[in-house]
Amino acid sequence: MPSSPSLRPPAVRIDALRWMRENLFSGPVNTALTLFALYLLWRFVPPVLDWLFFSATWQGSSRADCQPGGACWIFIGQRFGQFLYGFYPLEQRWRVDLTALSIVVLAAPLFFSRFPQRRRWAIGYFLLTPLLAWWLLYGAGILGLETVPTEQWGGLMLTLVIAAVGIAGALPLGILLALGRRSQLPAIRVVCITFIEFWRGVPLITVLFMSSVMLPLFLPEQMSIDKLVRALIAVILFEAAYLAEVVRGGLQAIPKGQYEAAHALGLSYWQSMGLVILPQALRLVIPGIVNTFIALFKDTSLVIIIGLADFFTAVHRATVDPEWLGFSTEGYVFAAFVYFLFCFGMSRYSIALEKRLARAQKR
Amino acid sequence: MKKKTLVATLVAACSLCAPAWAGQTLDTVLKRGVLHCGVSDGLPGFSYTDATGNYAGIDADFCRAVAAALFGDAKKVKFTPLTAKERFTALQSGEIDVLSRNSTWTISRDVGMGMSFTGVTYYDGQGFLVNKKLGVKSVRELNGATVCIQAGTTTEMNLSDYFRTNGMNYTPVTYEKSDESAKALESGRCDVLTSDQSQLYAQRIKFANPDDYVVLPEVISKEPLGPVVRQGDSEWFNVVRWTLFALVAAEEYGITSSNVDQMAKTSTNPEVRRLLGLDTDFGKDMKLKKDWAYQIVKQVGNYGEVFERNVGKGSPLKIERGLNAQWNKGGLQYAPPFR
Incomplete structure (x- = not known):
């Protein structure tokens, strides 16, 4: 029986026309949809670009300089300082800059795997930078830095403080809760489950409202806990409950054999978790963790309910200045852009991290 | 709705603890040296933050006037921006001493929630x-x-x-x-x-x-906005209420921030002299200094100045005086006599 002649696979040619025919105009429905999409793009993209860039006003100093027909970015420029620093005293703003700079610069060695003593550096970094940041931002009169009460914190700086403290506090607590929920000890398990289910069951806005409005009613008159601290604790507890469930997903995905193998090697509970289970589990749930972080970052804008002036509130407040009434669109577009930058940055970082860890896995 | 009820209940429950404050606010504030004032989180002309990051607006200026009366320094105010939901609990819990946040004076708020309205800073409608x-x-x-x-x-x-x-x-x-x-x-x-x-x-x-x-000139509803204090503390209530009256009276007698020094020296009008504390000391009975009203006008201005600067001709809003004109000019702003 003659075998059918073996054909070579057709050459794959990336050819624009052909690609379009196959993907965009492969049938009447597809063609109609393509044309419709093109129409929408043609209809909406040019006016938006025109408003954002071509007809926009970039230079000037007051609303009189704004040209009709386009965005007026003077407004953003005029209020930029407030968007970044809130009411942080003008002559003290260098402290915020220095804080941001030192956090970034000191973190740099962590990204170079060849840096000697990297592990020790990391421990020192995570223990000491919060103290350094607290000292620089709050001052408290230590070493001549005057106190800047947290009421004066605001803008993007406050958003980043809440997000950073929230992430740094919620991740360890979330991991502990996830481990606790899978614990063999009933008491610990019940406490962890109750905690997680309670915090997941109430909206963040309620938690913040309770922390700022209700709590003082139950405390003695003279006793007052800083509003920002209350909000930070609320955010940490709330996000920890979510992270705990994400991490638990990772723990459950690890085959039982891994647990048994760690046991068989004679590792203690903490050793087996720290050296065998968690490194694998956390790697699995990076997308979920980063997802929670991104949600947390955007949730920080909810602190408006308790009168803290985060970045979004700073923008909102600027839009009600009679000098700049009617420029709220510019303000909110700018706010959206800044939030997008941060969230997109986090998401790209998570993808890069996953790729790097996946490469390490293959090796 | 449920949440509202809960808040209302808790607020009502705390009105029981109000007596704890009776007669204490003034001493507490004087000792502290700073007035805690609740304002809006952003309302054009009433309270908003200007380009330099300072609070501006009628409501904010009223806080400054109270501080000027108390300490002789209008800058000694700590502003707390409050949302509509948390404003009354913030007052009840003692987080703020006076709420100057475009709140409408109604009977249910005045008699049922443990608060007292001290007057009307702006007749809206x-x-x-x-x-x-x-x-x-x-x-x-x-x-x-x-x-x-x-x-x-x-x-x-x-x-x-x-x-x-x-x-x-x-x-x-x-x-x-x-x-x-x-x-x-x-x-x-x-x-x-x-x-x-x-x-x-x-x-x-x-x-x-x-x-x-x-x-259009017609107003078809009543929205009197004014500062609020905790109920049952008449000492503090008097200070806040007469701060507002001093602002209004100063305008009536033509005392402005620019001519107040001149007036204090040369005026022979007994009403003006009493208001500025030249002949009679009304401050003593309120535990204030003799020149409390002088300080208000000197540092903040009279009611008319505050109005025009924030919402009137001197502002982009250009609101007419209307109901907020002096009583002898067809409006409703009226201060009882200083005597």
């Missing part, structure tokens, strides 16, 4: 904004008009009541947001926009040609 081209001079000429409103507000009820009482017809066009209804007026979708007058003036600035629009 529902008004109408029309295009000048329409040639309308009064609301009475609006029979058959298309009216833009924001859905679900008391504005809607007031409007329907007013038109029904006066036997007029109208076609309502409702929008979710106040910005949308303002756009509708600008595009000619409706003839007239109705909302609180202070809001109308703020909306008008946003139009491409604000001068083409005019706010």
Whole structure:
């Protein structure tokens, strides 16, 4: 029986026309949809670009300089300082800059795997930078830095403080809760489950409202806990409950054999978790963790309910200045852009991290 | 709704703890050296942050006036921006000493929630904004008009009541947001926009040609806005209330921040001399200094100055004095005599 002649696979040619025919105009429905999409793009993209860039006003100093027909970015420029620093005293703003700079610069060695003593550096970094940041931002009169009460914190700086403290506090607590929920000890398990289910069951806005409005009613008159601290604790507890469930997903995905193998090697509970289970589990749930972080970052804008002036509130407040009434669109577009930058940055970082860890896995 | 009830219950429950404050606020504030003042989280002309990051507006300036009376220094205020939801609990819990946050004086708030309104800093009310081209001079000429409103507000009820009482017809066009209804007026979708007058003036600035629009003189609802203190502390209540009266009286007698020194030296008007603490010391009975009212006018200005600077001719809002003019100029601002 003659075998059918073996054909070579057709050459794959990336050819624009052909690609379009196959993907965009492969049938009447597809063609109609393509044309419709093109129409929408043609209809909406040019006016938006025109408003954002071509007809926009970039230079000037007051609303009189704004040209009709386009965005007026003077407004953003005029209020930029407030968007970044809130009411942080003008002559003290260098402290915020220095804080941001030192956090970034000191973190740099962590990204170079060849840096000697990297592990020790990391421990020192995570223990000491919060103290350094607290000292620089709050001052408290230590070493001549005057106190800047947290009421004066605001803008993007406050958003980043809440997000950073929230992430740094919620991740360890979330991991502990996830481990606790899978614990063999009933008491610990019940406490962890109750905690997680309670915090997941109430909206963040309620938690913040309770922390700022209700709590003082139950405390003695003279006793007052800083509003920002209350909000930070609320955010940490709330996000920890979510992270705990994400991490638990990772723990459950690890085959039982891994647990048994760690046991068989004679590792203690903490050793087996720290050296065998968690490194694998956390790697699995990076997308979920980063997802929670991104949600947390955007949730920080909810602190408006308790009168803290985060970045979004700073923008909102600027839009009600009679000098700049009617420029709220510019303000909110700018706010959206800044939030997008941060969230997109986090998401790209998570993808890069996953790729790097996946490469390490293959090796 | 449920949440509201819960908050109301807790607030009511705490009105029981109000006596703990009786007669203490003034001493506490004087000892602390700083006034804790609750303001709005952003309302054009009333309280907002200006380009330099300072609070500005009528409500903010009132806080400054109280601080000037207390400490002789208008800068000794700590502003706490509050949302509409948390404003009354913040007052009850002692987080703030006085709430100066465009709150409407109503009986339910005054008698039922453990708070006292000390007076009226701004008489607001529902008004109408029309295009000048329409040639309308009064609301009475609006029979058959298309009216833009924001859905679900008391504005809607007031409007329907007013038109029904006066036997007029109208076609309502409702929008979710106040910005949308303002756009509708600008595009000619409706003839007239109705909302609180202070809001109308703020909306008008946003139009491409604000001068083409005019706010009609009629006001069809009462929204007296004023500062609030905790109930049952008459000492503190007096200080806040007479700060407002000093502002108003100073305008009546023509004392301004620029001529107050001159007046203090040369004026022979006994009323002026008493107000400025030259002959009689009313401050003593309020545990204040003799020159408390002088400090208010010197550092903050009189009521008219505060009004014009923040919402009137000196501001982009350009609100007419209307009901907020002095009593002898056709308005409602009236201070009892200083004697």
